[in-house]
Structures are given as C-alpha cells and as structure tokens.
Amino acid sequence: MALPKVLVLVLAGGKGSRLELLTEQRAKPSVPFAGVYRLIDFPLSNCEHSKIADVWVSVQYQPQSVNEHLANGRPWDLDRTTGGLMVLPPFQGSERGGFTEGTADGLWRQSQLVRQFAPDALVVVSADAVYKLDYRDVVDAHLGSGAEVTMVTTEVAADDASRYGIVEVGEGGKVTGYAYKPDEPATTTATNEVFVFSPGPTLDRLEALSDEAGEDGLEDLGDSLLPAQTRDGLARAYPLNGYWRDVGTIESYWRTHREFLDEDPPLDLDDPSWPVHTRGGRHSAARVLDDGQIENSLLSGGTRVSGNVRGSVLSPGVVVEPGATVVDSVLLPGVRVRSGATVTRAVLDDNVDIGAGASVGGDGDIALVGREARVADGTELAAGARYPEPEG
Structure with missing residues (x-):
C-alpha cells in the first residue's frame, strides 16, 4: 500500500519580535541554538526522519538569513530532482501576491500551489521550538480520524499558558474548545504549532473565511x-x-539552553536514530588555552577559552580572553570577551565585543547585547539591560 502523499509547510516568515535584538537582522528560524544549530533545523530534521521529502519553507522577514542556511536542503536529504525543498518568498502577479499578514493569511496566499500539489495531508509547522516528532505518526492518526485538523498538543506551565492557543479535549481526543492566547486559559493544554490539515476542506474553509474577513484579513x-x-x-x-x-x-531562549547543560539533557541531539542535522560549519576544534577553565558548558568548534567559563553555551568562533569570566550565558558566533570582563546571565548576539574590564548582566533578568555591538572597556551593563537600547 502506497504511503499517503504528505506536504510539510514550514512557516518561517515571522519577525519574531519577542526575541528582541536577536531578530533585528535575522529571521527567527535562523536564530542559533545550542552552539551549532538553528531553530529551523528541528522541523527539517523531523521531516527527514519522518521520511517526508516534500517540504516548502515560506519566508518573508530577513529571508536571506534563512536562505543562506537552507542552501539546497542537503543536510536534511531534501536536495532532490523531484520534490525536496522549495522556498516560497512573497510574490506579485495575482490577487494573492504581497506580504503575508499572519499564518492563516500565508496559507491562503499559497493555497493555489497546495491544491496543484494535491497532498493527502498538509502539515503546517512553525520554526521556533525545540522538539523531536515523527510527523508521519500524526498524519496516520489524522487520516483515520475523520477530522479536518489535528492539533499536536503539549502541557505548559499555568503562568505561561496565555502565550499559546489553548484547547479543551474531550472523549476520543476531540477538541471541544479552542482559545487563541486567552487572558484566562481554561486549561494548560496548548497547541505546539504543529497542525495536520485535510487540504481540500481546510482550503475551502479558508476561502469562505477570507470573504467574511474582507479587508481585515x-x-x-x-x-x-x-x-x-x-x-x-x-x-x-x-x-x-x-x-x-x-x-x-x-527568557525561554536562555532557560532552554540551561536545560541542555544537564548531565542528562532532555534531548540527545546526536541520537543515532534521530540526530538533528544542520548546515556544516567551517571551524577547527575548540581549544582551552593557558589557564582556561570550563565547567558544565557546551563548546562549539573554533572557540578559544583562556578565561573561566561556567554553565554557558559558546557558539563557533567565540573567544574568552585570559582573566575574563562567563557565567550562565549564551554567546552566539564570533563573540569576544576581553581580559578582565565579566558576563553573567546574558545572551550576546553575533560578533559582540565586550571590552576589557567591562561587566554585563548579573543576578536577575537576562541581559541582551545586540549583534556586532561594542561594549567599551570598563562599561557596566546591569541585569536585564538591553544594549544598544531598542529604539522607541
């Protein structure tokens, strides 16, 4: 019996403004994670291991940052003569052209292409979460249920539930209630932005909803x-x-990195049966030099540590000079922490330069320094600081 024809649509066009300075010059799906990965690596690796070869990636905001990482899809076995990876940029030339205003609007704009492809199941996923999931298992459950949509769900903390779509589930897994980012969530069961749709009925419904919405979209x-x-x-x-x-x-970006510093991390990213793949780097091995000290940290290729690093994640090319201290922090590619500087509970974006004797962060909220910023020698940035300060 032939496998059902499955199409995965990765929604990678959002601005990701809640990640603040990290997404000023890159799309959210291309934000680094755990040193060498990007967030979009997780859904693409799930597609690979689920044996789904037709994957479309919808881009819009800072698309070059996603395109550079995707290349031709080779790391995820998507560089195929027929099918494989296809990038969907904003376009002109029809009534559906223009920039996307939300995820449903994005699906509506690509609906003609989806109909032409004629999949048995349409899997729509976001690219801002860390997880492993066999999409085929969800597709099989969906096709046997008679549902128009199957929502993949997870349990979240009660004080965080209002950030998500919240569902109430009845007998047999039927969703009896749904509320999008409610002020007072009825449950802590949230959709995790993985949906399997029956394409025909869903796209027909979108057409009707679009007519009702009019200019509101x-x-x-x-x-x-x-x-x-x-x-x-x-x-x-x-x-x-x-x-x-x-x-x-x-906060969640920093805290999730902390979970991967545990002796038994929540996901084995090198699991032989389900490795997370990414575009290969060009860095030499990490080196701990002179009096460098490392404790409970992740070091990527090309890092050079002569100072003291504890409970931190160092991305490729990071340099920690003699006498510098980095504690409980996430340093993205190319960061340099100069002699005598201290970085505590902070996220430093690409190519940030922390001057000699400077102090960034401390006990309290996470400090954030934007891409290529230069923090002058001796500068003190308190816990929760944003540097440079966001406009407005």
Missing part, C-alpha cells in the same frame, strides 16, 4: 480557522508526550 491560524474547525466538531488533539520548548522569548 485572515491573520493567524488561531484567529478564525482553528476556532471554526473546533466549533464544527472537526478538530482532534494529538498529545506530544516528549520534550517540547517554545523559545520565542529571551
């Missing part, structure tokens, strides 16, 4: 599409019982 999937499917009794839940973390805020 369709916005996000959670604004009108998912509530309508739920009201009609055509939504099912598929619980993901394994690890899943949304890293769409600075």
Whole structure:
C-alpha cells in the first residue's frame, strides 16, 4: 500500500519580535541554538526522519538569513530532482501576491500551489521550538480520524499558558474548545504549532473565511480557522508526550539552553536514530588555552577559552580572553570577551565585543547585547539591560 502523499509547510516568515535584538537582522528560524544549530533545523530534521521529502519553507522577514542556511536542503536529504525543498518568498502577479499578514493569511496566499500539489495531508509547522516528532505518526492518526485538523498538543506551565492557543479535549481526543492566547486559559493544554490539515476542506474553509474577513484579513491560524474547525466538531488533539520548548522569548531562549547543560539533557541531539542535522560549519576544534577553565558548558568548534567559563553555551568562533569570566550565558558566533570582563546571565548576539574590564548582566533578568555591538572597556551593563537600547 502506497504511503499517503504528505506536504510539510514550514512557516518561517515571522519577525519574531519577542526575541528582541536577536531578530533585528535575522529571521527567527535562523536564530542559533545550542552552539551549532538553528531553530529551523528541528522541523527539517523531523521531516527527514519522518521520511517526508516534500517540504516548502515560506519566508518573508530577513529571508536571506534563512536562505543562506537552507542552501539546497542537503543536510536534511531534501536536495532532490523531484520534490525536496522549495522556498516560497512573497510574490506579485495575482490577487494573492504581497506580504503575508499572519499564518492563516500565508496559507491562503499559497493555497493555489497546495491544491496543484494535491497532498493527502498538509502539515503546517512553525520554526521556533525545540522538539523531536515523527510527523508521519500524526498524519496516520489524522487520516483515520475523520477530522479536518489535528492539533499536536503539549502541557505548559499555568503562568505561561496565555502565550499559546489553548484547547479543551474531550472523549476520543476531540477538541471541544479552542482559545487563541486567552487572558484566562481554561486549561494548560496548548497547541505546539504543529497542525495536520485535510487540504481540500481546510482550503475551502479558508476561502469562505477570507470573504467574511474582507479587508481585515485572515491573520493567524488561531484567529478564525482553528476556532471554526473546533466549533464544527472537526478538530482532534494529538498529545506530544516528549520534550517540547517554545523559545520565542529571551527568557525561554536562555532557560532552554540551561536545560541542555544537564548531565542528562532532555534531548540527545546526536541520537543515532534521530540526530538533528544542520548546515556544516567551517571551524577547527575548540581549544582551552593557558589557564582556561570550563565547567558544565557546551563548546562549539573554533572557540578559544583562556578565561573561566561556567554553565554557558559558546557558539563557533567565540573567544574568552585570559582573566575574563562567563557565567550562565549564551554567546552566539564570533563573540569576544576581553581580559578582565565579566558576563553573567546574558545572551550576546553575533560578533559582540565586550571590552576589557567591562561587566554585563548579573543576578536577575537576562541581559541582551545586540549583534556586532561594542561594549567599551570598563562599561557596566546591569541585569536585564538591553544594549544598544531598542529604539522607541
């Protein structure tokens, strides 16, 4: 029996403003994670291991940052003569041309291409979470359920639930209630931005909703599409019982890195049965020099450590000079921490230069320094600082 024809649409066009300075010059899916990876590596690796070869990536904001990383899709076995990876930029030439205004609007704009491809199941995913999931398992459950949409769900903390689409689940996994980012969540069961749709009925529904919305537009999937499917009794839940973390805020981005410093991390990124793949780097081995000291940290290729590093993640090319101290921090590619400087509970973006004797962060909220910023010698940036300060 032939496998169902599955199309995965990765929504990679959002600005990711909650990541603040980290997404000023890159799209959220291309934000580095755990030293050598990018956030988009997780859904693409899931596609590879799920044996799904037709993957479209919708880009918009800072698309070059995503395109440079994707190349031709080779790391995820998507460089194929037929099928494989296809990048969908904004376009002109039809009534559906223009810039996307939300995830549902983006799906509506690509609906003609989806209809032409004629998949049996359409998997729509975001690229801002860390997890492993066999999409084929979800597709198989969906196709046997009679649902129009299957929402993959996870449990979240009660004080964080209002950030997500929240569902109420009844007998047999039927979704009986759905609310998008509610002020007062009814449960702590959240959609984790992985949806399997029946393409024909879903796209027909989008057409009708678009006509009703008029100039207001369709916005996000959670604004009108998912509530309508739920009201009609055509939504099912598929619980993901394994690890899943949304890293769409600075706090969650930093905290998730901390989890991967544990002796037994929540995901084995090198698991032979399900490795997370990424575009290969061009860095030599990491080196600990002179009096360098490392404790409970992740070091990527090309790092040079002569100072003291504890509880931190160092991306490729990071340099920590003699007498410098880095504690509980995430340093992205090319960062240099000069002699005598101290970095504590901070995230430093690409090519940041922390001057000699400077102090960044401390006990309290996470400090954030934007790409290529130069923090002058002896400068003190307190806990929770943003440097340079955001405009407005």
